[in-house]
Amino acid sequence: MKALVTGASGGIGRDIALILSRMGYDLILVSRNTDKLEQVKKHLKTDVQIISADLSVEEECFALYEAVREQEIEILVNNAGFGAFGRFSDIPLEQELNMLNLNVRAVHILTKLFLEDFCKKDRGYILNVASSAGFLAGPLMATYYATKNYVLRLTEAIYEELRKDESNVHISALCPGPVDTGFNDRAQVKFALPGMRSFDVAKCAVEGMFANKAVIIPGFPMKLAHIGEKFLGEETMLKAAYYFQHKKKG
Numbered sequence: 001m002k003a004l005v006t007g008a009s010g011g012i013g014r015d016i017a018l019i020l021s022r023m024g025y026d027l028i029l030v031s032r033n034t035d036k037l038e039q040v041k042k043h044l045k046t047d048v049q050i051i052s053a054d055l056s057v058e059e060e061c062f063a064l065y066e067a068v069r070e071q072e073i074e075i076l077v078n079n080a081g082f083g084a085f086g087r088f089s090d091i092p093l094e095q096e097l098n099m100l101n102l103n104v105r106a107v108h109i110l111t112k113l114f115l116e117d118f119c120k121k122d123r124g125y126i127l128n129v130a131s132s133a134g135f136l137a138g139p140l141m142a143t144y145y146a147t148k149n150y151v152l153r154l155t156e157a158i159y160e161e162l163r164k165d166e167s168n169v170h171i172s173a174l175c176p177g178p179v180d181t182g183f184n185d186r187a188q189v190k191f192a193l194p195g196m197r198s199f200d201v202a203k204c205a206v207e208g209m210f211a212n213k214a215v216i217i218p219g220f221p222m223k224l225a226h227i228g229e230k231f232l233g234e235e236t237m238l239k240a241a242y243y244f245q246h247k248k249k250g
């Protein structure tokens with residue numbers, strides 16, 4: 001039993017790795033920072049391979065796949081991602097393109113390559129970490145929200161294709177609200193709402209993945225908020241999103 005987790009050096013990815021290891025899975029941990037991955041490895045009881053890769057670089061996504069494709073991987077967790085705060089016109093284009101490369105292209109490439117292999121074997125799980133941002137447009141974090149919309153919709157569509165085929169390959173999108181991790185430091189924001197514990201989100205994610213859920217929303221308040229969004233309509237939600245985003249300014 002083996003799982004590959006991207007962005008496993010901290011936050012949600014580290015805690016997903018921890019939970020899968022406790023369940024007996026050997027792990028391949030991926031991020032840019034080998035030292036941090038070594039720290040995570042110390043807390044894991046199963047076999048761990050560390051791969052340092054910058055997944056915002058397309059070639060490194062393909063190289064990662066080539067490095068592990070012969071191994072019997074059953075679970076792919078596409079978790080690495082980051083956000084940036086500010087008016088669309090103010091955020092540097094290079095930073096946004098980097099975000100698109102990591103949050104969208106890397107997820108797309110790895111999902112495609114691993115899904116092909118999983119389908120040949122007719123077994124496997126893919127967990128794509130989207131966000132509650134995937135349900136909305138996000139003024140002041142426009143690009144980040146758009147990337148998570150992409151991840152969510154891509155995952156839902158693949159889910160339905162697999163379900164129709166009665167496949168034993170499963171795919172899920174994780175859509176948490178605020179989670180206490182290193183995310184805010186990189187995005188240079190502070191949460192407008194209290195954040196969930198990363199470990200609780202990871203536990204909910206793993207349970208939801210094994211329950212073959214299309215969309216996993218950790219925590220009752222966020223589930224409720226998602227239902228509320230459907231009743232409030234696009235225009236009101238856009239204004240509400242601006243209000244809450246503006247409160248995030250660090």
Ligand SMILES: NC(=O)c1ccc[n+]([C@@H]2O[C@H](COP(=O)([O-])OP(=O)(O)OC[C@H]3O[C@@H](n4cnc5c(N)ncnc54)[C@H](OP(=O)(O)O)[C@@H]3O)[C@@H](O)[C@H]2O)c1
Pocket residue numbers: 006007008009010011012013030031032033036053054055056079080081082083102129130131132175176177178179180181182183184186
């Ligand atoms: N925290 C939240 O409130 C929240 C809410 C909803 C969704 N999410 C999503 O959850 C996922 C995990 O974020 P987190 O909250 O756990 O934040 P985090 O603590 O900042 O973790 C992000 C992870 O991604 C890795 N990473 C960043 N850039 C990378 C790159 N170019 N190549 C490879 N790995 C890279 C980081 O490792 P290195 O720095 O070592 O490379 C780190 O392990 C993200 O997709 C995020 O969008 C977070």
